[in-house]
Amino acid sequence: MLMKNRVKRVAGDIPLASTSDIAFLLLIFFLATTVFDIESGILLDLPPSETQEKAAVLEDRSEMAVLDIVMTGSDAANDFKVKMITFASKDATIPNKRVFPIKEVGTEVKLWLERKPKSVFMVRTKPDDPYGPMVKVLDQLKMAGIQKYAIRILDEEIE
Amino acid sequence: MRIEKKKSAGKIPTSSMADIAFLLLIFFMTTTILKDEAGLEVVYPDTEQGTKTERENTARIWMAPLAGAKKTALTVINDAEIKDYEDVLGIMQKKRDKNPALSVAMNVDEKTPYKDVNSVLEMLRKAHTNRVFFISNAKKGPE
Numbered sequence A: 001m002l003m004k005n006r007v008k009r010v011a012g013d014i015p016l017a018s019t020s021d022i023a024f025l026l027l028i029f030f031l032a033t034t035v036f037d038i039e040s041g042i043l044l045d046l047p048p049s050e051t052q053e054k055a056a057v058l059e060d061r062s063e064m065a066v067l068d069i070v071m072t073g074s075d076a077a078n079d080f081k082v083k084m085i086t087f088a089s090k091d092a093t094i095p096n097k098r099v100f101p102i103k104e105v106g107t108e109v110k111l112w113l114e115r116k117p118k119s120v121f122m123v124r125t126k127p128d129d130p131y132g133p134m135v136k137v138l139d140q141l142k143m144a145g146i147q148k149y150a151i152r153i154l155d156e157e158i159e
Numbered sequence B: 001m002r003i004e005k006k007k008s009a010g011k012i013p014t015s016s017m018a019d020i021a022f023l024l025l026i027f028f029m030t031t032t033i034l035k036d037e038a039g040l041e042v043v044y045p046d047t048e049q050g051t052k053t054e055r056e057n058t059a060r061i062w063m064a065p066l067a068g069a070k071k072t073a074l075t076v077i078n079d080a081e082i083k084d085y086e087d088v089l090g091i092m093q094k095k096r097d098k099n100p101a102l103s104v105a106m107n108v109d110e111k112t113p114y115k116d117v118n119s120v121l122e123m124l125r126k127a128h129t130n131r132v133f134f135i136s137n138a139k140k141g142p143e
Helices: A019-033 A102-115 A131-143 B017-031 B086-098 B114-126
Strands: A040-045 A064-071 A080-086 A096-101 A120-125 A150-153 B058-065 B073-077 B103-108 B131-135
Touching: A019 B017, A040 A131, A064 A102, A064 A131, A080 A102, A096 A102, A102 A131, A120 A131, A131 B114, A150 B114, B058 B086, B058 B114, B073 B086, B073 B114, B086 B114, B103 B114
Parallel strands: A064 A120, A120 A150, B058 B103, B103 B131
Antiparallel strands: A040 B131, A064 A080, A080 A096, B058 B073
């Protein structure tokens, strides 16, 4: 009679000793690759497309301030200033023009609002001028608490 | 005679290290968002303040200046180049139909000519996607 040699079966165990090492490796990977991308920008609510662009008809043109973005140097990104065009009174024919750096727009606008609290603002830029200075001017207007303003592309040369 | 106290060597319990590692791992795995589009290399304008964008409801438009004679800016949506600004209208209308609360993040290089940005804004108005963020490098943290 043949005797079978029975092989003792060992219950299979998954080695768990290295689990924490794997966890640490994965942790290091995620720590190194995670980027907390807090993105922010200047919020702009565009007017609805049905709105026809009407020329602002103001009874008193001294209640309007035009902010023209003008290039003052050769560096397309940084050499920009703002020319603020205003009228002192309803009947004034010659506009007041003041040129100042973009970072002073907020202060100048606040000063203007103290005199003319109902003023409306229009920002104008030339079509080929860069987008950066426009955003900086909008940022300054937001800082001054202005929520509504008009943006226009100026086809003719800014004087 | 002074009675000397036996000082036991301080031991930091390390048995819970693996649990902590797993908890941190789960945190990072759930919060990590892998970028789904490459976009363009852009330099944002510096601003004093900014409003935080809503990641879930935001479509992205990338614009960078081009030195070419015909086109002055390269526009990219979903990593696909836009040949004609009219195409922005169709793409944005589809996106807005899927999500009526859609905002648009304009990832625009500061040297891009404004006329190109204006053309895209016109299309966004027509597509009724009126909430637009001009992405910038804000000095002050998002509101």
